[in-house]
Amino acid sequence: MIDLRIVRDDPDRVRASQHARGEDSGAVDRLLAADADRRAAVARADSLRAEQKSYGRTIGQASKDERPALLERGKAMAAEVKLAEAAEQEANAALAVAHRSIANIIEGAPPGGEQDYLVVKEVGRPTEFDFTPRDHVELGERLGAIDIERGTKVSGARFYFLRGVGAQLQWALLNLAVSTAIGHDFVPMIPPVLVKPEAMEGTGFLGAHADEIYRLEADDMYLVGTAEVPLAGYHAGEILDLSAGPLRYAGWSSCFRREAGSYGKDTRGILRVHQFDKVEMFVFCKPEDAADQHAQLLSFEEQMLAQMELPYRVIDTAAGDLGSSAARKFDCEAWVPTQQTYRELTSTSNCTTFQARRLGVRYRDEDGKPQVAATLNGTLATTRWLVAILENHQQADGSVRVPKALQPGLGGREVLEPIG
Template sequence: MIDLKLLREDPEALRASQRARGEDPGAVDVLLAADESRREAVGRADVLRAEQRQLGKKIGAARGDERAELLTHGKELAAAVKEAEAAQAQADEALAAAQRALPNLVIPGVPEGGEDDYVVLDHVGTPPEFDFEVRDHLELLESLGAVDMERGAKVSGARFFFLTGIGAQLQLALLTMAMNKAVAAGFTMMIPPVLVKPEIMEGTGFLGAHASEVYRLREDDLYLVGTSEVPLAGYHAGEIIDLSAGPRRYAGWSTCFRREAGSYGKDTRGIIRVHQFDKIEMFSYCRPEDAADEHQRLLGWEKDMLAAVEVPYRVIDTAAGDLGASAARKFDCEGWVPSQGRYRELTSTSNCTTFQARRLNIRYRDEDGKPQTAATLNGTLATTRWLIPILENHQQPDGSVRVPKALQPFLGGRDILEPVR
């Protein structure tokens, strides 16, 4: 949710942000008009209520015909107050709707444009060269007895699967390693609910343009989360939190659900784009002035994790039109996938500034004890998708897969995964 003070002081900054995103800058003018209308409605209602209070005092002191006249005027004034309060309520609703329709203000320096207009910030590691025919992740998973796509589709439909045997163990090892790293870095481990109320899903910004991605249980009026960012953002909703010792950091381990609406025909092979997966998500609350530094810290932890699994990757600065409503800036780490000869997204870390916290009413106290809106950030530390580059980059000619050294202790010391079929 956009800060109305910013709107009034610098509407052109918001218009420029909209243009960078490829969105309509006219939405800023709609919000300005709604803000002005609400202030006028509040002012009129306040004047009438004050007049009503003064009239009440006069009526108490009046007698005879004067009192009767004042009482008649009081009835007329009461009706006017009721009408003004109704108008104020309508103006409140219109302002809230206009405010929620506007995505977060893009941070200066974010590339303009859409999905393909990102800027590559760094390349880490060298893609391996193979002197044998490269197998893709699905071939490797199936040969290792690590996945069952056919029965996943039988039980749940397309884009569902069973991780079996070493596949399940490998995912558990990966996520456990990621969570251990998060806890060692000072994060509080969380296993959050995966069903949330509408106000929490909306508060994080996921019921706007991307609402079609979200699974909804209409009978219970609950939503399945596509990331534990949602319940972790809602964890402190309506609270004043203590940030005197620095950022508050949580790491959520959860199953995530995405409808993948609009992705028909894309990445249908294997487990690249599926409806259900598991993820470790970092989430941070901090003071707004600390958010940029915290964003770099989250990115650093992601890079450390990628180094641990020995996957070549690149870091991109995501273009404004591909940010999503809540993010003011987003860095992606994309891992090298040999079978495709290209980089694919493995992590994202987003600085959401005060956008989510303003919607969810999450505050902290400044040095003077005055409540201020907090900033929120999130970042992926590991997901099911990571199995793809881990398997493909470490495959060997006989179909076996080398286990990265850092991951071996979490697999009982195993250093090689052998084919079973």
């Protein structure tokens, strides 16, 4: 949730953010009205409770003859208090709904939709071949690395098996990501992939994109689409010690996405699937440190991409393409030769205090007063990277050169050879 004080003091800033996202700026006025109604309801309930308490002392001092009438009036006052408290509860609930309907306030993100991103930089030149390149599916099948046919047989569309060198390639990639994270003072974590509604709601995933999430109705739990969710909930309701600097975690988890809105998109291969593995960075810090932490997360992602020897670009994601929790997001997109375009491999988001306010994550400032923390997240490696690795490093005979950084994880192999 955004800070209500900002809505009260600078509603135009929030309206502009909503407009840049392509969302309803009228939600700001509804929130202001709900806030005013709630404050009025609280004031009325407080006033009636104080009046009732004072009146109670009057009854205690009254004579025996005066008491019946006073008691009758006391009952009437108690009924008024009860009604006022019910109105206060309703006003609190209405304020909560209005408050949660507004996305985080953008910070520097360009306005517009999915196609209105800004290219921050391009690194390397798009890979060119003197032969017709194969896509990652054909390469993976020839290497015995990817089996989509049997994945579909077992689990349905958008499922797959990674086998042989495919499995080893993913393990090498994710292990390298974890080692990279540890080198930057991240605590490695293997979090649960089933979470309670409070964790999913607290991170902002039960809004406009709730249909992307798998829900286990019998247990009222959710399968996570990213380790961001359990890592954000890790310190829910706590007051953190950030005196020594940010708290950094790197979570390795399987991730699950329904891909509900992607009918007909990327149906071939493992680019857009229902299950994949990912190493996700997550940071708790003071709000004033969030922008610097965001830049660092992006640099760690670029470090990984450089080790994969991939051409890529960094884009500043437009406001309308941000998740509700993000104030700003940078994506790293690698070149995919057979598609002749860049495709997203990583993203890193600065969620400012939006998630922490929902989850009750705070820290103590220099005066010892609790303040709301900031949270950030960023992808360090995921199954999708295999698409770019296989396609960019392929050779004319269908073999694939292994990036030097991954060779130790594949027994020192420099080239993956077709098996048939």
